[in-house]
Amino acid sequence: MHRRAGLEKPSRVFDRDSEWGALTAFVNRPLPHAMLGVVSGRRRMGKTYLLRALVEQCGGFYFGATAGTETESLRQFSAALAEYTGSPAAFAFGNWDDAISYLFGLASPGSGKGPDGPLLVVIDEFPYLTKVAPELPSLIQRTIDRFQVDESRLRLLLCGSAMSVMGGLLASTAPLRGRAQLELVVRPFGYRPAADFWDVADEPGLAARLHAVVGGTPAYRRQFLADDVPAGLEDFDDWVCRTVLSPYSPLFREARYLLAEEADIRDTALYHSVLAAVAQGNTTRGGIAGYIGRKSVDISHPLNVLEDSHLLEREADIFRAGKSQYRITEPLINFYEAVMRPAWARLESGQATEVWAQSAERFAAQVAGPHFEAMCREYVLGPGRSLLGSALGEVGTGVVTDPKERRQIQIDVAVIERGSGGDRPAVTLLGEAKWGTVMGRAHLERLARARDLLAGRGMDTTRCGLACFSAAGFSEALRGEAERIGVLLVGLDELYGRGVPTGGLAG
Structure with missing residues (x-):
């Protein structure tokens, strides 16, 4: 429970220097009252890896929520908190109000329950909790307001992957609006750090093609592919066939899962059609609507949701006011919509080599070309x-x-x-x-x-x-x-x- 003196970034954490600096500055800010931070980012970006490393350096409390009922989630939180504090008996909080009050009290001076300095608390996958206990943001807001008067050196980080949910925590009339001192979005690696991460920086042609397919998502190399990296540019085609296009690879259905995981997306078929329209080069609102057979006004909601989920980005025309185009921000989804989805049945039957051989022109025009421009x-x-x-x-x-x-x-x-x-x-x-x-x-x-x-x-x-x-x-x-x-x-x-x-x- 005692906070460690050093907060240097562990060597195992690749890149993320600016994110680490923002997080450590948040933890070490010498204020006597409680502080709130919100950390978000799409899945597979390494948020949990980064925050666990921070908690280890600080000696703080980490709780990773899982999908479950409110009763089970509260029970899991209570057990984890009891273990952290070294309580000989399990806590039995009657509700989340009691649990949150106790948590903030751990960082009160003289409580004898927490460290003397700031206490870092990370609640990961927070959207799982708000789904079954929607009152949680209001409870945290009320407790934070209370500990602006009653001293508490709690540094609370709420983290989650459902971008629409996390973005809504601090929006307009949301309870936590104006309460956060940190809002951090963990984004994919840029194309240069990604090349270093995949150990292909010495082959720019390979690095550019690789980034056009899997982008800068760190989990894809190690957790998904167990360090299966193309041996060189001559191995790229074989690598695509044995990884992204193979029905036995975790990456094969990843693009579908990324879309399905967003809380605000219900009709996935409609959203896939919108993304397919953009991947096919229909990048204006009218072009997208025409491609999927809808009116422009009817696609406002899916476009907004995809933007909130950081899967689609609207780029304003720099020369013409009021004009804009849409771009898919996740390379793997763009690759899926342009190359995989039109040949899905063939890929499922193991025809990756044939499909890829016939996709060279489509890959160049719809995937590599737009990605190179970005x-x-x-x-x-x-x-x-x-x-x-x-x-x-x-x-x-x-x-x-x-x-x-x-x-x-x-x-x-x-x-x-x-x-x-x-x-x-x-x-x-x-x-x-x-x-x-x-x-x-x-x-x-x-x-x-x-x-x-x-x-x-x-x-x-x-x-x-x-x-x-x-x-x-x-x-x-x-x-x-x-x-x-x-x-x-x-x-x-x-x-x-x-x-x-x-x-x-x-x-």
């Missing part, structure tokens, strides 16, 4: 930020309409500084990203045309640089033009930090 935007937000030579603005994607040519120019990577007061918005970067195409001068000319069109619309393009991102390489003509006029060329080696972007930027 990686390029992540690069500009992070490692490539220093290349811009100016303050980082808003990074996004959008469409520039060319009325003369009667076409639309898709900009995959754009940076805009909105300015202040009467300043015009400044476009500082326009970029195009191609997964399977060797980029040439035509791509550069399209970007230059988009820059001229934006200048004609009143945007400041005097410092606007052009960038080409390609996983397949660049033509010699484009390389020569890039050196001559100053265009940024970024390939996979540069994205993964194994090379320096060539060409440079010139407005």
Whole structure:
């Protein structure tokens, strides 16, 4: 029960330095009253692993809830608390009000029941408890308010994977609104840390393909695949067939489970249809509605639920107010909807090799291509930020309409500084990203045309640089033009930090 002196992150916890820093700052904040934190994130992100490591370092109390009745859940909580405090007899709380009051009392000075310093308490999978005891958030709110007067150094972390439930704990009129001092979302690893985690950082081509399939979810490597990692790029196809596409692999049905686990999702068929529409390239609200045979107004709820569940993201068009597109944020779900679901019966019958051989074009167009574009935007937000030579603005994607040519120019990577007061918005970067195409001068000319069109619309393009991102390489003509006029060329080696972007930027 005694709190350990050191709070250094254990070496077994990969990455997560910023999350660890936020958690330890929360625990060690020298305030005499109780504090509340909410930790959320989709399943398989390593939340429990991270919080258990924190509890071990702090000597705190950890309780992992399970699905059960209210009576059983209270009994399990009481038994775990009795064991933690070293009570010779089991606790028999009559209700959750008594249990929560006792818990906060453990951290009261002079109680003799808890440590002298802050006491960390983690209640994991909290949505299981609120499902059978919906009054719990109100009870915690009332007790926290009480211990703003009566001293208690409790540091309570509520954790859960049901994103819609956890997000609702602190929303609008929710009881705990305004009570939390920490709100932490544990997200997947970015594409660079994920490559290090899978030990494939020295092969950018493999790392990019792997990330397009399984993303940055840490549990997939160790818990799901028992460290089955592709031996190299030449092994990737076999790896896909023996893992994700194999009916005997835990990853085979994982995309379905991810959707079914969200508390607010009832009609999974409708939600799969929405996701399939996006995976097939129907990324606008109207396009999604048309694909599934519904009216646009009828799909507002499933779109909102998928956004709240962090499975779908609405990306505003950076050039056109009121326009937006949807993107699936979980790579495994996108891979499932684009590659697996259309051939599900064949995959269940063991035809993984045949299905995968026939999916090359679909994988490139619907999975790897859009994922590569998102990686390029992540690069500009992070490692490539220093290349811009100016303050980082808003990074996004959008469409520039060319009325003369009667076409639309898709900009995959754009940076805009909105300015202040009467300043015009400044476009500082326009970029195009191609997964399977060797980029040439035509791509550069399209970007230059988009820059001229934006200048004609009143945007400041005097410092606007052009960038080409390609996983397949660049033509010699484009390389020569890039050196001559100053265009940024970024390939996979540069994205993964194994090379320096060539060409440079010139407005």
